[in-house]
Amino acid sequence: MENLFLSMQGINKRYAGVQALDNVDFAVRQGEIHCLAGTNGSGKSTLVKIISGVVQPDPGAEIVINGNRVHHLSSMESIRNGIEVIYQDLSLFPNLTVQENISISETVSSRRRIISWKKSRETAKRAMERIGINLDLDAVVSGLSMADQQLVAISRALTGNLKLLIMDEPTTALTKKEIDALLAVVLDMKAKGIATLFISHKLNEVMEVAERVTVLRDGKSIGCFSSNELDDKKIEYHMTGTTTTYSPYHAVPDTGQVPLLQTRELSKKDNFSGINLTVYPGEIVGITGLLGSGRTELALALFGLNPPDSGEIRLSGKPTVIGSVKQAMHHGIAYVPENRLAEGLILDQSIGKNIVITVLDRLLTALRFIDKEKVNSRITHSVNELSIKIPGPEAAVKTLSGGNQQRVVLAKWIASNPGLFILDNPTVGIDIAAKSSIHAVIKQLALNGMGIIIISDEIPEVLYNCNRVLVMNRGRIIREFVSRDTTEEEIQAFIEATAV
Numbered sequence: 361m362e363n364l365f366l367s368m369q370g371i372n373k374r375y376a377g378v379q380a381l382d383n384v385d386f387a388v389r390q391g392e393i394h395c396l397a398g399t400n401g402s403g404k405s406t407l408v409k410i411i412s413g414v415v416q417p418d419p420g421a422e423i424v425i426n427g428n429r430v431h432h433l434s435s436m437e438s439i440r441n442g443i444e445v446i447y448q449d450l451s452l453f454p455n456l457t458v459q460e461n462i463s464i465s466e467t468v469s470s471r472r473r474i475i476s477w478k479k480s481r482e483t484a485k486r487a488m489e490r491i492g493i494n495l496d497l498d499a500v501v502s503g504l505s506m507a508d509q510q511l512v513a514i515s516r517a518l519t520g521n522l523k524l525l526i527m528d529e530p531t532t533a534l535t536k537k538e539i540d541a542l543l544a545v546v547l548d549m550k551a552k553g554i555a556t557l558f559i560s561h562k563l564n565e566v567m568e569v570a571e572r573v574t575v576l577r578d579g580k581s582i583g584c585f586s587s588n589e590l591d592d593k594k595i596e597y598h599m600t601g602t603t604t605t606y607s608p609y610h611a612v613p614d615t616g617q618v619p620l621l622q623t624r625e626l627s628k629k630d631n632f633s634g635i636n637l638t639v640y641p642g643e644i645v646g647i648t649g650l651l652g653s654g655r656t657e658l659a660l661a662l663f664g665l666n667p668p669d670s671g672e673i674r675l676s677g678k679p680t681v682i683g684s685v686k687q688a689m690h691h692g693i694a695y696v697p698e699n700r701l702a703e704g705l706i707l708d709q710s711i712g713k714n715i716v717i718t719v720l721d722r723l724l725t726a727l728r729f730i731d732k733e734k735v736n737s738r739i740t741h742s743v744n745e746l747s748i749k750i751p752g753p754e755a756a757v758k759t760l761s762g763g764n765q766q767r768v769v770l771a772k773w774i775a776s777n778p779g780l781f782i783l784d785n786p787t788v789g790i791d792i793a794a795k796s797s798i799h800a801v802i803k804q805l806a807l808n809g810m811g812i813i814i815i816s817d818e819i820p821e822v823l824y825n826c827n828r829v830l831v832m833n834r835g836r837i838i839r840e841f842v843s844r845d846t847t848e849e850e851i852q853a854f855i856e857a858t859a860v
Contacts, residue, residue, distance in 0.1 A: 763794025
């Protein structure tokens, strides 16, 4: 191949008996839009860490950047060669302005003891001009939308001699409109000769612009493919060695029963308004819509974290006030938040402690001491029930893959035996294989009589796993679809038509 910016051959990396990368070859052309695909634990993160100089490959690797062989690629050497990484958390300073965030790398590298605010402003303006954006330089970053924060992170990378931008899960928290805008920026960078490497589980989005896709599986390179020879099924097969057959959830709930949940004209100023929602035992109800439509705010209200201003909540037919998480749990409501790392897990604590944290009061002896036998039994049962792959219950939960971390979050709430289970984007950032197994767990819970609400911006997730799909817009439920009588295209078209 000609016009290679990055060429890597014979890349191996072994960690404490685990072969993270096994003789991997990888290459990115100048100005190319490339996608790196693979399930959790396939080696994607390790490869990116090697490219960015954070981790060194095992001896024998050959790395060539811009025609020059690199013998020891450090982080600074990677940056000097024009390689920048934007991680999922963006690594911005929320309390600083757009100008300060964009110019900070140039300011630090200059080693000046006194900051020139004029030069800082010029640097920020010049970086934004390279991709044709015009953000308020004096705006504090914490007040920006996620899409604008990503543009700040991209602009910061452009203050150097950027040649390759690596983006880790760039579309996870973006609306369809924001994703389209981001991809337009990527195409503009391509026109300027800047290559982009996407690492994403939402392959249907990045495949709109990707030219080639490299697939890793179990640390090995399965191959590099032209994007026009791939579709969803082929990518899934290359990533996992199998293809998933979607089995819609068509179990019909008994609507003659008393509903587990009923809301009547539930409202919260600037959050949601006039919400009438019913969930029966054994039913899975999906809620979708654009980000900012009020979906999460409604879920938080039902879990006591965002009490409504007016309206009524009935649980099993009885009027109920839910003013706190403690009250929600007392009434048998469980909630899995979208951000499992910040809100769903105690990362430094053990897997076992995370699993039993919601039911510790049920695992006590007669003298109110923790019954270790009951605790160990609960942990073992949860690990087996959800097929959680763990090195041991004492290992920190942060050491697990994303899919297994999400199973731990599910396990801790399933342990509380809830009647109503609310899941906010339960498979965000999780690979295809892990998604399928988590969906199977959710369906089985419903078959056992649990009422479930799934909130997701992925239409296939709600369509194939729910009885009904509700679309929210500007804080209101504006349409209901019966899953077995509709298609992805119908729901997507309706959301886009009502987005203006």
